Amino acid sequence: MAGDVSYLKTADGRRPRVAVVDANMRTATITTLLVEQFGCASITAASGEAALALIRNDDPVDLVLIDLEMPDMDGIVAATLIRALGARGAMPIVPLAYARSEVSGARGRAAGFAGAILKPYSPRELHAAMHSALTRKSALARVFA
Secondary structure (H helix, E strand, O other): OOOOOOOOOOOOOOOOEEEEEOOOHHHHHHHHHHHHHOOOEEEEEOOHHHHHHHHHHOOOOOEEEEEOOOOOOOHHHHHHHHHOOHHHHOOOEEEEEOOOHHHHOHHHHHOOOOOOEEOOOOHHHHHHHHHHHHHOOOHHHHHHO
16 A cells, blocks of 8 residues: 555444445446555445445445446435435445536535545545545434434
8 A cells, every 4th residue: 555545444443344336347446446455345336226235235334435427327316315225324425526516516415425536536535535534423324323
């Protein structure tokens, strides 16, 4: 790992479990490799539907990195449906977007995103966004605790 990039932890000191949701396999692979380089466990989903199934049925996820442009449903719709899962959907969700305007409107605010990562992003930018999302105690997590 790069010398000045530290391993990420959850607010309670655990190794984070991160879902990478992206229909583009090349992008998903690169993001997954970086997530693992940052010390996180990763799981991937190639669509919004797959992400919903994974979060509904799999072990709890600490953070979701979600592409906004997927063929089956956009990332904002997927995030909104994840939030509708109640406590299982209370983790930080960080969108991967091409423009800030994609997440700064009413739909983006309603999805409850924890920041945003603009493409193309550097490993350092991804690490910083993940660190911020993982260490900040989510208001949604407090609601469902």
